[in-house]
Amino acid sequence: MTRRRTAAPGASAVDPRRWPDVASLPSTSRTRTAIAELLVRRALGGLPLRVRLAGRETLGLGGPLMEVYDPHAFFRRIGAGGLIGFGESYMAGEWDARDPVGVLTALAGSAASLVPAPLQRLRTLWEMKKPAAQRNIPEGARGNFSHHCDLSNDLCSLFLDETLSYSSALFRGFPADRSLLPAAQHRNIDRLLDLAQVGPGTQLLEMGTGRGELAIRAAGRGARVLTVTLSRQQQELAQERIRAAGLENRVTVLLRDYRRVLGQYDAIVSVETMEAVGEEFWPDYFMTLDRLLAPGGRIALQGITTPHDRMLASRTTFTWIHKYICPGGMLPSVEAIEQVTAERTGLRVLRRDAFGAHYAETLRLWRERFTERAADVGALGFDETFRRMWTFYLAYSEAGFRCGRLDVQQLLLAKEGTPR
Numbered sequence: 001m002t003r004r005r006t007a008a009p010g011a012s013a014v015d016p017r018r019w020p021d022v023a024s025l026p027s028t029s030r031t032r033t034a035i036a037e038l039l040v041r042r043a044l045g046g047l048p049l050r051v052r053l054a055g056r057e058t059l060g061l062g063g064p065l066m067e068v069y070d071p072h073a074f075f076r077r078i079g080a081g082g083l084i085g086f087g088e089s090y091m092a093g094e095w096d097a098r099d100p101v102g103v104l105t106a107l108a109g110s111a112a113s114l115v116p117a118p119l120q121r122l123r124t125l126w127e128m129k130k131p132a133a134q135r136n137i138p139e140g141a142r143g144n145f146s147h148h149c150d151l152s153n154d155l156c157s158l159f160l161d162e163t164l165s166y167s168s169a170l171f172r173g174f175p176a177d178r179s180l181l182p183a184a185q186h187r188n189i190d191r192l193l194d195l196a197q198v199g200p201g202t203q204l205l206e207m208g209t210g211r212g213e214l215a216i217r218a219a220g221r222g223a224r225v226l227t228v229t230l231s232r233q234q235q236e237l238a239q240e241r242i243r244a245a246g247l248e249n250r251v252t253v254l255l256r257d258y259r260r261v262l263g264q265y266d267a268i269v270s271v272e273t274m275e276a277v278g279e280e281f282w283p284d285y286f287m288t289l290d291r292l293l294a295p296g297g298r299i300a301l302q303g304i305t306t307p308h309d310r311m312l313a314s315r316t317t318f319t320w321i322h323k324y325i326c327p328g329g330m331l332p333s334v335e336a337i338e339q340v341t342a343e344r345t346g347l348r349v350l351r352r353d354a355f356g357a358h359y360a361e362t363l364r365l366w367r368e369r370f371t372e373r374a375a376d377v378g379a380l381g382f383d384e385t386f387r388r389m390w391t392f393y394l395a396y397s398e399a400g401f402r403c404g405r406l407d408v409q410q411l412l413l414a415k416e417g418t419p420r
Contacts, residue, residue, distance in 0.1 A: 006054070006070040011093030012384045019385045022091045025073055026080035036079030037071075049106040064102030070094040087320035087396075091388045100391065101364070104399035153211070153237050154380055159370040161185060164211035164237075167272050167302065168359035168408050176361045178369065184362075188302075189217050195351075195412050196267035196300035198223050205292060207258050207270035212238030212251075214269065219250040226265070228256045259284060264294040271302045274337075276329045279315060282336070283344045289413070290345040299347065299413040304359075304406055308333035325393050334409065341413065351412040359408045360401035367394040 016023035041059060044051045049063040053071045068074050073094045077085030089095055097103040156164060161181040169176075169184035170191060176184065192214070198204055200222030206215055209229035215238065218225050229235050235255050242251045254261075258273070268289055277285045289299055311333045322329070334352065341347045370377070370390060377387055400406035 007093035008069055008096040014092055014385050015383060022088050022385055025076055028080035033076045033079040037075040040078055047106050049103055063106055064099040066097045066103045068095045084320045084323055087392055090392045091385050100395040101398050104396055105402050108399045108405050109403040153233055158373040158376050159366045163213045165213050166210060169362045170358050171361055174361055178365050181365055189214050192269055192300045192302060192410060193218055196269050196298045198267050203266045205265040205268045208273040209234050209238050209253055212241045215251045216242060216245050216247060219247040225251045228254045228261055259288055261292060265292055266294055266297050268293055268299045272304060274303050275331050278328045279330045282340050286341050286345050290347050296418060301411045304331055304408050305334055306331040306406060308335040324389055346415045347413045348416050349411050349413055353410045354407050356401045356407040360398050363394050363398035
C-alpha cells in the first residue's frame with residue numbers, strides 16, 4: 001500500500017518526468033530515517049525558530065515558523081540525501097514558511113553545530129560526491145553554465161530590474177526600495193570600472209557578458225570592449241541592447257570559452273564568474289587572466305566568497321545547489337584566490353572590498369518581485385515545482401549573506417610591481 005504524502009495547502013502535484021527525485025520519496029532504510037529524525041529533532045530543538053510537525057508537535061526555542069506538513073517524508077529525504085533532501089522536501093511542498101529567509105538564516109547560522117561533534121564523521125554516510133560529468137572542461141562548461149546562467153531572458157525580466165543585472169547591487173542605505181535598484185546596479189558597475197581604471201581608449205575585456213549592462217556602461221566611457229559568454233541567449237540579448245544604445249561599433253560580443261580568448265587588454269573585468277569555474281580550473285582561470293593582461297593593466301573581479309574553513313570542508317560535496325542550480329561550481333575563499341594567484345601567476349591582490357549585506361538586500365528585492373510575479377512565471381511555462389525551487393534558492397542565498405556564511409568581494413589584481 002502506497003502512503004499518501006501531505007503537502008502544503010494548495011500545492012499541486014509534482015511532474016515526475018521533469019522532477020523525478022522530487023515527485024517520489026527516495027529509497028532508504030528505516031534505520032537511516034530514524035537516525036536522521038533523532039538528529040534533526042535534537043538540532044531543531046536548540047535553534048531560534050519554531051518547527052511545527054504535522055500541525056501538532058512544536059520544536060525550537062521560538063522565532064520564525066517552519067511548518068512541516070509531512071514529517072515522515074521530511075525525515076526520510078534528509079536521511080537519504082542530507083541537505084539535498086531538505087531542499088527537495090521544500091520543492092515537494094512537504095514543508096513551508098511564511099518567512100523562509102528567517103528560517104534558513106536560523107539554520108545556516110547554526111549549521112556547524114547542528115550535528116554533535118562525535119557524529120560529524122557520519123556525514124560521509126549520506127553526503128554525495130560531485131559527479132565527474134559536472135567538471136568544467138571546455139567541452140562541458142557550456143552545459144554547466146547554461147543550467148543556471150542561461151535562464152530564459154523573459155523569466156529574468158520578471159524579477160530583475162531594467163538593467164537586467166544578475167549580480168549584487170550597491171546601495172546607499174538599508175532597507176532598500178525596489179525603485180532604487182537600477183541606480184544601485186549602476187553604482188556597483190561604476191565602482192568596478194573605476195577600480196580597473198576604465199576610460200576613453202581603454203581596451204577592455206569582460207569575462208562573462210551577462211546581459212550587456214557593464215559593456216554598455218564601459219563603452220559609454222569611451223572604452224573599446226570585447227565581452228565573452230558561453231550563453232547564446234545572453235549574447236543575442238546583449239547585442240540587441242548594445243545596438244539600441246548605439247554602441248555596436250565599440251562593443252564586440254563573442255560566444256567563447258574564457259580559455260580561448262586571444263590578445264592583450266589594458267583592463268579586464270569579470271563579475272561572478274570564478275564561482276562557476278570550479279576549484280579544479282581556478283589555476284586555468286587566473287593563468288588566463290595573467291596571459292591576457294597587458295603590462296601595467298588592472299583586473300577588477302567581483303565574486304561570491306565563503307570562509308576558508310567552510311570551503312575546505314565542502315570542496316568534494318555534491319549539494320542541492322550543484323544538483324539544481326549551478327553544476328560544476330564552487331565558491332572560493334579569499335585565501336584560495338590569493339594562494340592560486342601567488343603560486344601560478346604573476347598577479348597579486350592589491351585591494352579588496354566586501355559588501356555581503358548589499359547582496360542580501362539585492363536578493364530580497366529579487367525574491368519579493370519573483371513571488372509577486374508568480375502567475376507570470378507560470379504563464380512562461382515554469383511549473384510550481386520550479387517556482388518553489390527558485391524561491392528556495394533566492395531565500396537560501398539571502399540567508400547565507402545575512403548570517404555571514406557567504407560574502408561578495410570586489411578585488412583589484414595586477415601584475416607584481418604595478419602601482420596601486
